[in-house]
Amino acid sequence: xxxxxxxQPIDELFARKLxxxxxxxxxxxxxxxxERMGTQxxxxxxxxxxxxxxAAACFLLVSTVGWQYWRSATVDSASTSKNVVATVNHKRQxxxxxxxxxxxxxxxxxxxxDETLAYNKELLKTDTNQEVSSKRxxxxxxxxxxxxxTGKDERIAKxxxxxxxxxxxxxxxxxxxxxxxxxKRVASVETNRADEQLERKLIVVINPPAVSLSNQAMPKTExxxxxxxxxxxxxxxxxxxxxxxxxxxxxxxxAFAYDxxxxxxxxxxxxxxxxxxxxxxxxxxKVDKQ
Amino acid sequence: MFRIIPFYPTEAIxxxxxxxxxxxxxxxxxxxxxxxxxxICTRYVANRADAEExxxxxxxxxYEKIGQFREEGSFEGWMKRIMxxxxxxxxxxxxxxxxxxxxxxxNVEPDxxxxxxxxxxxxxLRMVNQLPDxxxxxxxxxxxxxxxxxxxxxxxxxxxxxxxxxxSRARTLLQVSLKKIQQHQYxxxxxxxxx
Numbered sequence: 001x002x003x004x005x006x007x008q009p010i011d012e013l014f015a016r017k018l019x020x021x022x023x024x025x026x027x028x029x030x031x032x033x034x035e036r037m038g039t040q041x042x043x044x045x046x047x048x049x050x051x052x053x054x055a056a057a058c059f060l061l062v063s064t065v066g067w068q069y070w071r072s073a074t075v076d077s078a079s080t081s082k083n084v085v086a087t088v089n090h091k092r093q094x095x096x097x098x099x100x101x102x103x104x105x106x107x108x109x110x111x112x113x114d115e116t117l118a119y120n121k122e123l124l125k126t127d128t129n130q131e132v133s134s135k136r137x138x139x140x141x142x143x144x145x146x147x148x149x150t151g152k153d154e155r156i157a158k159x160x161x162x163x164x165x166x167x168x169x170x171x172x173x174x175x176x177x178x179x180x181x182x183x184k185r186v187a188s189v190e191t192n193r194a195d196e197q198l199e200r201k202l203i204v205v206i207n208p209p210a211v212s213l214s215n216q217a218m219p220k221t222e223x224x225x226x227x228x229x230x231x232x233x234x235x236x237x238x239x240x241x242x243x244x245x246x247x248x249x250x251x252x253x254x255a256f257a258y259d260x261x262x263x264x265x266x267x268x269x270x271x272x273x274x275x276x277x278x279x280x281x282x283x284x285x286k287v288d289k290q
Numbered sequence: 291m292f293r294i295i296p297f298y299p300t301e302a303i304x305x306x307x308x309x310x311x312x313x314x315x316x317x318x319x320x321x322x323x324x325x326x327x328x329x330i331c332t333r334y335v336a337n338r339a340d341a342e343e344x345x346x347x348x349x350x351x352x353y354e355k356i357g358q359f360r361e362e363g364s365f366e367g368w369m370k371r372i373m374x375x376x377x378x379x380x381x382x383x384x385x386x387x388x389x390x391x392x393x394x395x396x397n398v399e400p401d402x403x404x405x406x407x408x409x410x411x412x413x414x415l416r417m418v419n420q421l422p423d424x425x426x427x428x429x430x431x432x433x434x435x436x437x438x439x440x441x442x443x444x445x446x447x448x449x450x451x452x453x454x455x456x457x458s459r460a461r462t463l464l465q466v467s468l469k470k471i472q473q474h475q476y477x478x479x480x481x482x483x484x485x
Contacts, residue, residue, distance in 0.1 A: 009402045010461050010468070011433035014414055019434055021411040022325030023332060025342055030320055033346045037353070 301365050308356045316353055323366065324349070327373045329415070333430050334377035336419040341377075348376040374435060378445060381423055400468035408475065409468075417467045425460035432457050 007015075298304035298318055307315030327348060332341040351372050359368050418426055427446065431437045432453070439457070443450040 007433070008461060010400075010464055011429075013402055013405055014418065014429075014464070015434045015436075016406075017409070017411045017414045018329070018333060018418070020326070021329040021333075021415065023328040025324050025328045025345060029324065029342050029346060030317070033320065033349055036346065036350060 302361065305356065305359060305361070305365055308353065311353070316349075319352070320349055323369055326366075327369060330370055330373045331377050333415060333418055333434070334374065334427060335380055336421075336423070336426065340380065344376050344380045345373065347380075348373040351376060370435075374431070378427065381427055382446075384423065398462075398465050398469045400465055400472050404472060404475075405468055409471070413471070417464055417471075420467065421460055421463055425456050425463060428453050428456040429460035429464070 298307060298315060304315055304318060308319060324345065328341060328345045331344040331348065332338060335341040335344050348369075352369055355372070359365065418429065421429065428442055431442045431445070432439065437445070439450045439453040442448075442453045446453070
């Protein structure tokens with residue numbers, strides 16, 4: 001703004017009167033202004049909400065995922081423990097079978113039958129139907145049969161030989177089995193006999209991991225025996241021993257509830273021991289103070 | 291209004307809030323300055339309804355271009371300039387200041403002391419609004435906003451001579467209307483005194 005020397009009185013009059021003049025706009029002028037800026041204001045408003053929404057969404061997502069993860073983790077831990085039991089069971093079984101093989105010729109049959117039983121039990125547990133099992137049976141049997149024929153894998157060939165000569169007698173389980181499992185076992189054995197040759201080969205097919213495990217662990221039967229005895233010795237006092245005991249019981253077909261009870265007892269024992277320790281320490285402190 | 295204003299105690303804070311596009315700051319600015327801005331627009335546009343439209347556009351422009359405002363000058367001065375520019379844009383659509391009317395060059399000097407005391411801003415505004423668009427624009431720009439003829443010529447894309455002639459014609463018309471009002475008032479007071 002420049003000052004002018006040629007300002008006339010009329011200019012000054014109007015400038016003085018009008019420069020600071022104020023008029024009241026209509027009431028709806030602001031609303032009109034907001035309407036015209038509608039897009040802009042909405043753009044300004046939404047981010048504020050979206051921030052909260054995003055935060056809430058993030059929280060929800062994280063919490064849901066976390067919860068799911070936690071839940072799956074707990075389930076996994078439970079399932080893995082089961083798996084551990086199963087594998088150990090299997091291993092244990094194969095070991096015992098091996099020993100029996102060494103001891104007696106009959107025990108070979110026992111071994112085979114036990115293994116079939118174990119496999120069939122697993123099948124029953126996991127609710128896999130007969131079709132799936134038969135499919136499973138066919139494929140590896142062929143391959144391994146070929147392998148055996150070519151004599152590449154002596155071990156497998158040897159194992160294949162084992163069940164063939166015998167017309168299988170009913171393998172008798174140990175004394176304290178529940179009746180239900182007995183029936184299952186019978187049923188499974190019957191199904192096994194339905195397709196004899198395949199079944200036998202199947203047994204071989206399922207065996208390898210266990211056998212290989214046992215082979216890896218103890219290649220010789222003597223070492224196997226010694227290892228077993230060692231394990232038994234350990235098992236007397238350690239947790240692993242108790243576990244082994246439980247597993248054996250499980251293998252023999254005892255109810256799972258018994259397992260749980262024992263575990264509860266263990267936990268209780270632990271807690272009581274802990275409690276005793278704490279109480280002892282507190283008492284000793286009291287005595288010190290006194 | 292009184293509840294909202296204390297959030298922006300100084301102009302700088304208000305301007306910063308505007309730069310952050312705070313809706314409340316925009317409302318505060320509108321409530322503080324809309325009256326004066328509307329007066330400016332009315333001075334140029336003459337029609338009240340058009341003036342409000344121009345003012346709304348002016349505020350939108352202020353909110354949009356607040357980033358261009360430098361703290362060197364006053365915020366109100368900057369806003370006023372935006373309002374004037376908006377008004378000129380409105381008038382340019384009408385090609386207002388190219389209009390010419392023939393008036394007799396009469397030298398009538400009104401009583402400015404009387405005008406100063408007796409006339410309200412509203413009366414003067416009414417007189418300005420009665421001017422033809424071109425005269426009014428130049429008079430507003432030169433007499434009230436204080437632009438030079440060179441600046442006005444550039445702003446309106448006219449020659450300096452046109453600006454000068456339009457200013458002098460505007461002055462004459464205003465003087466005539468002032469004189470008329472003055473005479474009318476004198477006659478009124480004379481009549482009252484006679485009775």
